Amino acid sequence: MMINSAGNVGTSGADGAWDExxxxxxxxxxxxxLGAEEPGAVYAAGIGGNLMRETGFTxxxxxxxxxxxxxxxxxxxxxxxxxxxxVPRFDAGGSLFDFSGxxxxxxxxxxxxxxAVEAACLRPSLVxxxxxxxxxxxxxxxxxxxxxxxxxxxxxARVVSDGSLFGAFVAALQTGRRPEELLEFEFDAEExxxxxxxxxxxxxxxxxxxxxxGFFCTEGESGLLPVDLSTAGHLLYxxxxxxxxxxxxxxxxxxxxxVRLSARVAGPHx
Numbered sequence: 001m002m003i004n005s006a007g008n009v010g011t012s013g014a015d016g017a018w019d020e021x022x023x024x025x026x027x028x029x030x031x032x033x034l035g036a037e038e039p040g041a042v043y044a045a046g047i048g049g050n051l052m053r054e055t056g057f058t059x060x061x062x063x064x065x066x067x068x069x070x071x072x073x074x075x076x077x078x079x080x081x082x083x084x085x086x087v088p089r090f091d092a093g094g095s096l097f098d099f100s101g102x103x104x105x106x107x108x109x110x111x112x113x114x115x116a117v118e119a120a121c122l123r124p125s126l127v128x129x130x131x132x133x134x135x136x137x138x139x140x141x142x143x144x145x146x147x148x149x150x151x152x153x154x155x156x157a158r159v160v161s162d163g164s165l166f167g168a169f170v171a172a173l174q175t176g177r178r179p180e181e182l183l184e185f186e187f188d189a190e191e192x193x194x195x196x197x198x199x200x201x202x203x204x205x206x207x208x209x210x211x212x213x214g215f216f217c218t219e220g221e222s223g224l225l226p227v228d229l230s231t232a233g234h235l236l237y238x239x240x241x242x243x244x245x246x247x248x249x250x251x252x253x254x255x256x257x258x259v260r261l262s263a264r265v266a267g268p269h270x
Contacts, residue, residue: 021209022166026165029216029217030245041260043260045161045171046158046235046256047077047157047256049254051253052154057077057157058154065144066133068129069133075091075092077089077090081174084183085176085183088159088174089160091158093129094128096129096158097129099127101150105147105150106150108148109148110141120135123238168244168258175209183215187215187222192218192222201214220250220251226247227247228243229257229259230242241262241265243257244260245257
């Protein structure tokens with residue numbers, strides 16, 4: 001099963017009534033109820049920030065394993081939230097790769113492969129993992145080879161989800177699909193949840209869910225700060241994608257986003 005196929009985001013044992021509570025809580029953060037999405041729209045959760053680059057995760061060889069690029073296995077991530085039960089899983093096939101490196105590594109690539117990558121790009125130097133997968137197979141190129149270091153890096157790291165807005169929220173906020181999967185963030189919600197979020201979150205009846213969501217409504221010190229992704233500054237804005245919701249810490253280390261993908265980014269492209 002492809003890792004981003006519908007229904008694989010913790011659906012086992014998921015409870016419909018609990019999903020309704022989750023959806024209501026997500027709607028509080030979104031500022032409108034979920035459920036009015038345009039049919040066929042594809043949503044993605046992404047994680048970025050300095051931490052990913054500083055730790056070398058954006059150039060980790062696990063991203064370019066053939067099975068990962070084909071979407072057959074996830075890329076294990078790193079601890080985004082200290083309270084998390086597990087690391088997030090990333091979808092290499094649905095992620096975007098930057099091939100702007102033109103150093104010795106690029107010169108070492110087979111000429112046919114380099115030309116094929118350029119032809120598959122959505123725009124100069126930017127290619128979907130799923131479009132990269134057949135090129136790696138056709139040309140027998142192992143992008144994890146140290147000889148190609150500096151050629152590629154991950155531009156948009158997509159978390160495994162099912163393409164729905166609900167699924168993107170689950171993936172971005174790591175709520176899981178059952179009450180016991182909620183995270184016990186260590187912060188004082190009464191003191192740190194910023195206005196007007198504390199008032200809005202009062203509509204979330206379940207205390208553990210209210211606490212979990214409150215972590216994403218702080219000033220960015222102990223928790224994350226909501227950010228406006230409706231401006232042209234969003235990472236994928238120039239690619240026709242629409243920012244839906246975003247959060248970041250106050251130190252530039254972690255950025256979490258939910259975006260509606262454009263048709264060319266959602267793919268298939270090739």
